Amino acid sequence: MTEPNGASITFENVGKAYSKSGGTTVTALEGVSLAMAPGSITGIIGRSGAGKSTLLRMVNGIERPTAGSVLVGGQNVGAAKGSKLRAIRRDVGMIFQHFNxxxxxxxxxxxxxxxxxxxxxxxxxxxxxxxxxxx
Ligand SMILES: Nc1ncnc2c1ncn2[C@@H]1O[C@H](COP(=O)(O)OP(=O)(O)O)[C@@H](O)[C@H]1O
Ligand SMILES: [Mg+2]
Structure with a gap:
């Protein structure tokens, strides 16, 4: 399934701020917008701490955006919960660094x-x- 813009993965003005103990926040991502076409291969590069893992974890809802929206296959992953989120996760394959x-x-x-x-x-x-x- 694709989004209205023809992409299969779309980030719209996505931000992610992690709250840390002591009330401070870490801004991992700010204003990220991108669209990946179905069947395309996309590489994400950046120095350590740039937010690559945070971005990737939003594709299957392991992390939720604190701003903007993440659409995968026409579904709003960032807003999905419970059985709907589990159904989306079953359709998103992910290979972790340490395989698990x-x-x-x-x-x-x-x-x-x-x-x-x-x-x-x-x-x-x-x-x-x-x-x-x-x-
Ligand atoms: N669970 C977390 N709690 C607080 N800060 C985090 C957490 N995960 C990542 N960060 C911070 O967010 C930023 C981006 O991290 P990350 O997405 O892991 O970057 P990369 O994968 O590009 O190295 C870093 O400053 C990192 O310290
Ligand atoms: Mg990483």
Missing amino acids: LLASRSVAGNIALPLEIAGVPSSQIKPRVADLIER
């Missing part, structure tokens, strides 16, 4: 885990896992 894989599970088992949690029947999980490993 379970050592107690095989590769196939790690791939299957989110499908198991989502309640997908094992008859559907098996071909899906095989297809993804093949890729």
